[in-house]
Each structure stands twice: as structure tokens, then as C-alpha cells.
Amino acid sequence: MFEQFKDKFPLDNNTWDTYVSYFKRLEVPARTVLLNEGETSKKLFIIEKGCIRVWFNNNGKDITTQFFFENNMVASIESFRKSTPSQVTIETIEPCVVWWIFKKDLDSILEAIKSTPRLRDLFINGIFERTFEYMKHFISFIKDTPQQRYLNLIKEKPQIILRVPQHYIASYLGVTTVHLSRLKSKLAKEK
Amino acid sequence: MFEQFKDKFPLDNNTWDTYVSYFKRLEVPARTVLLNEGETSKKLFIIEKGCIRVWFNNNGKDITTQFFFENNMVASIESFRKSTPSQVTIETIEPCVVWWIFKKDLDSILEAIKSTPRLRDLFINGIFERTFEYMKHFISFIKDTPQQRYLNLIKEKPQIILRVPQHYIASYLGVTTVHLSRLKSKLAKEK
DNA sequence: CCGGTGCAATAACATTTGTTATCAAATTGG
DNA sequence: CCAATTTGATAACAAATGTTATTGCACCGG
Numbered sequence: 001m002f003e004q005f006k007d008k009f010p011l012d013n014n015t016w017d018t019y020v021s022y023f024k025r026l027e028v029p030a031r032t033v034l035l036n037e038g039e040t041s042k043k044l045f046i047i048e049k050g051c052i053r054v055w056f057n058n059n060g061k062d063i064t065t066q067f068f069f070e071n072n073m074v075a076s077i078e079s080f081r082k083s084t085p086s087q088v089t090i091e092t093i094e095p096c097v098v099w100w101i102f103k104k105d106l107d108s109i110l111e112a113i114k115s116t117p118r119l120r121d122l123f124i125n126g127i128f129e130r131t132f133e134y135m136k137h138f139i140s141f142i143k144d145t146p147q148q149r150y151l152n153l154i155k156e157k158p159q160i161i162l163r164v165p166q167h168y169i170a171s172y173l174g175v176t177t178v179h180l181s182r183l184k185s186k187l188a189k190e191k
Numbered sequence: 192m193f194e195q196f197k198d199k200f201p202l203d204n205n206t207w208d209t210y211v212s213y214f215k216r217l218e219v220p221a222r223t224v225l226l227n228e229g230e231t232s233k234k235l236f237i238i239e240k241g242c243i244r245v246w247f248n249n250n251g252k253d254i255t256t257q258f259f260f261e262n263n264m265v266a267s268i269e270s271f272r273k274s275t276p277s278q279v280t281i282e283t284i285e286p287c288v289v290w291w292i293f294k295k296d297l298d299s300i301l302e303a304i305k306s307t308p309r310l311r312d313l314f315i316n317g318i319f320e321r322t323f324e325y326m327k328h329f330i331s332f333i334k335d336t337p338q339q340r341y342l343n344l345i346k347e348k349p350q351i352i353l354r355v356p357q358h359y360i361a362s363y364l365g366v367t368t369v370h371l372s373r374l375k376s377k378l379a380k381e382k
Numbered sequence: 383c384c385g386g387t388g389c390a391a392t393a394a395c396a397t398t399t400g401t402t403a404t405c406a407a408a409t410t411g412g
Numbered sequence: 413c414c415a416a417t418t419t420g421a422t423a424a425c426a427a428a429t430g431t432t433a434t435t436g437c438a439c440c441g442g
Contacts, residue, residue: 058334065330078323087330114311124315131322132269138329139256139278142365143249146399166420174333179399181421337429357390370429372391 001025001048001099004071010118022105026098034074034098035090041079043100047072050096051163055171056088063171067093067160074098077130093164146175147183192216192239192290195262201309213296217289225265225289226281232270234291238263241287242354246362247279254362258284258351265289268321284355337366338374 002020009016023046028034035041037056045052052074054066065088068074079086080103113119140149150173154161160169170180193211200207214237219225226232228247236243238261245267246255256279259265270277271294304310331340341364345352351360361371 056330056334063333065333078326081319114308117305120305120311124318127315127318127322128272131318131325134322134325134329135269138325138332139247141329141332142254142256143247165418167418176400177420178401178422182399185421356388358388367430368390369392369431373429376391 001046008122010116019109022109023099023101026100027096028092028098029095030092032092032096033089034092035076035079035086035088037087037089038085039079040083041076041086042103044073044075044080044103044106045090045098045100047074048097048099050092050094050098052090052092052096052098053164053168054088054090055168061171062089064168065172067157067164067168067172069159069163093168141174146173146179147187149173150180150183151187192237199313201307210300213300214290214292217291218287219283219289220286221283223283223287224280225283226267226270226277226279228278228280229276230270231274232267232277233294235264235266235271235294235297236281236289236291238265239288239290241283241285241289243281243283243287243289244355244359245279245281246359252362253280255359256363258348258355258359258363260350260354284359332365337364337370338378340364341371341374342378 002023006016011019025048034045034052035043047068047070049070051070052068052072053064054068054074054076055062055064057063074090076086076088076090078084079088083103110123114123140152144152153169153173160172166180167177170177173180175183193214197207202210216239225236225243226234238259240261242261243259243263243265244255245257245259245265246253248254265281267277267279267281269275270279274294301314305314331343335343344360344364351363357371358368361368364371366374
């Protein structure tokens with residue numbers, strides 16, 4: 001699982017093995033909650049196999065904000081960083097194999113690598129990239145219609161269309177399931 | 192202008208003065224463009240007086256995504272960090288007094304302070320907070336109606352309502368000027 | 383003081399999107 | 413293999429939001 005990342009980190013074998021040893025493997029069925037809304041996030045997950053969604057409850061309806069697939073890191077990022085109650089639930093969609101690490105262990109690793117300029121900058125860059133991703137997704141919500149967002153999704157993240165049930169996608173796009181169904185049939189006719 | 196920030200930074204007077212000396216003062220009228228969409232951002236601004244909006248062109252209509260006021264830092268953040276063409280325009284709304292610094296100078300300051308753990312962590316924390324702000328704004332776009340977003344804005348950022356022309360606010364809320372007008376008159380009647 | 387321009391309100395109408403209900407197909411668990 | 417549940421499509425109607433056009437007001441620069 002971790003070998004593929006190894007060459008990105010300028011660490012000697014011993015240090016690397018120590019870091020990796022903090023991670024634990026976990027196998028769970030579909031629809032398993034890994035973190036509940038309101039709980040404080042203490043674990044970061046990396047997906048070996050399967051997919052996961054992040055969602056929150058809005059007046060009884062759940063709204064999915066993100067999807068994650070193989071090799072993605074998943075956490076309720078604000079809750080994890082600040083140790084505050086999570087605004088969101090993290091739940092598997094498919095049966096999953098994940099690796100997880102305790103926040104306290106990750107914190108100590110991060111603190112250690114921050115003194116290595118190259119790793120520190122890799123870390124900072126990672127946060128920036130995450131922000132930019134968010135900004136991009138946000139802007140598409142302002143400028144595009146739901147139909148356009150759906151077309152973008154097909155083009156840019158086809159694995160979401162292929163692997164995720166449609167009602168999760170609907171809330172991710174900001175529309176009802178009924179409306180997404182309508183859009184699909186309209187687009188099919190136009191072809 | 193900078194005295195108010197000084198005690199937050201554990202720097203000796205000399206270092207502080209050197210850093211501050213990189214900033215230049217600029218006075219501009221309302222509706223002045225500080226960065227054009229498509230240009231690469233080379234300057235970061237800090238507002239001493241006035242307000243600024245960030246917007247982009249979407250099929251001939253401009254969409255405002257952010258407002259900034261006194262003491263805020265403003266830049267096209269992705270363009271500034273990556274030296275890529277900016278997706279947005281930065282423009283004054285009121286006559287403004289701003290201080291600005293060249294990217295290369297700021298980069299050298301940042302590189303220097305990153306070796307001071309306390310400043311480095313302050314910096315990292317700043318990026319996280321920026322991301323969390325974005326996430327919050329984004330989530331309100333998914334879960335709230337335009338009317339609710341308008342009410343939130345009145346409560347949480349009243350200076351935007353007071354100082355910014357309404358048609359900029361409309362696009363910030365994701366509605367047309369006509370619809371915002373309608374919402375206002377509806378809310379006035381309900382009282 | 384005049385004329386242009388920017389800004390906001392309003393009306394009438396069009397379009398998009400949500401709501402509720404029903405049905406059928408697919409999937410899952412026993 | 414069957415029953416229950418999940419998922420997706422569709423229709424009919426309601427509500428929200430966009431479009432276009434008109435009007436009036438305020439402000440600014442000659």
C-alpha cells in the first residue's frame with residue numbers, strides 16, 4: 001500500500017518504516033460510518049480499495065459534498081486539525097479496505113518532517129492545492145447550471161458517475177434526484 | 192499601518208523594519224483595477240482604507256466572489272502562488288489606500304520566517320483558516336436558499352451590505368439583481 | 383445647471399427547479 | 413430463490429429564479 005509513495009519522501013528506510021508502522025489496516029462493508037457528524041475526528045484514512053463519501057444532514061436530507069477513491073486521504077479536515085466536532089459524516093459507499101492513523105501519531109510525524117524543508121514545502125503545497133480544488137469546485141457552483149455541472153462531472157470525474165449511486169450525485173451537484181433524472185433524460189434526447 | 196501587527200510577530204526591530212520597508216503605499220480612485228483577469232499576479236495588497244472586490248467574467252456578466260475591507264490582504268491567491276494567469280480581476284469599489292509588496296520580496300520573507308517554528312506554524316495555520324472559510328462559504332451555497340444567504344450576510348458581514356453596491360452583492364449571492372431586489376421587498380413586507 | 387451614467391425597483395412573462403406521488407427495475411439479505 | 417429495500421424514472425403541479433423592459437432617482441463631470 002505505501003510502497004508507491006515511498007520514493008516521494010526523502011527519508012531513510014528506518015524512519016519510513018517507523019512512520020508506516022503507525023498505520024492500521026481496516027476492512028469494512030458498504031455503508032459503514034467511519035466518522036459521525038458531531039464526533040471529533042481523531043483518525044485520518046487512506047483508501048486502498050473502495051469509495052467513500054462525505055455528507056452532512058440538512059433538515060433531514062443528506063447532502064454529499066465530496067467523494068473519495070483509491071489512494072485518497074480522507075478526514076473531516078477542520079475537525080481533524082482543530083479537534084472540534086465534525087460538521088460532516090464520513091461513510092463508505094462500497095466495501096472498503098482503508099488504512100488509518102491516529103491524529104496524535106500523524107501530528108508527531110508532521111512536526112518531525114516540518115524541519116526538513118523539502119517535506120515541509122510538500123506539506124504546505126498540499127494544503128494550498130486542497131484550497132485551490134475547493135475554490136474551483138465552488139466557482140463552478142456559482143457560474144454553471146446544474147446541467148453544466150453534470151456534464152463537467154462526466155468529463156472530469158467519470159469514476160464518480162460510474163461508481164456512485166445517482167442520488168448521492170444529485171445532492172453533490174446541488175439538485176434533487178428527480179431533477180437529475182430529468183436532466184439525464186433531456187440530455188439523452190438531445191443526442 | 193503595520194504597527195498594529197508588530198506584536199504578533201516575534202521579530203527584532205531590525206528584521207521587522209526590513210520586512211516592512213518592502214511595502215509601498217498606493218492611493219487609487221474607485222473602480223481601479225489592481226489586477227486583470229489573465230495577468231499573472233505579482234503583487235500582494237493590504238488595504239489601509241477602502242474596499243475591494245474580486246470578480247470574474249462569465250459570458251459577459253461579471254460575478255463577484257469576494258469582498259475585502261480595511262486590514263485585509265488581497266491577491267489572486269492561486270495566480271500569486273503558482274505564477275499562473277489569474278482567473279479573476281481585482282478592483283477597488285471605493286477610493287482606496289493600499290500597501291503592496293512584490294511576490295519575490297514576500298517569498299523571501301516567507302522563506303526566512305519558515306525556519307522560525309512559531310511563524311511557520313502561524314503561516315500554515317493561515318492557509319488552513321483560509322480553506323475553512325472557503326468551505327463554510329461553499330456549504331452555505333449548497334444548503335441555503337438565496338434568501339437565507341442574504342439574511343446571513345446581513346447578520347455576519349453587515350459592512351458588505353452597507354458599503355457595497357447591490358448589484359455586486361447579487362452576483363456574490365448567486366442571484367440576479369432583479370431577484371435580489373425582489374427578495375428585499377418581500378422581506379420588507381413580511382416584517 | 384444639464385446630460386449622461388450607474389444604480390435600484392418593479393412588472394410581465396419564461397424557464398428552471400423543487401415537491402409529491404407512483405411505478406418499475408435492480409440489488410441485497412436471509 | 414423470495415421478500416424487502418434501494419435505486420431510478422416519470423408525471424403533474426407548485427415555487428423559485430431568470431429575462432427583458434421600463435421607470436425613476438441620484439450622482440458626477442462638464
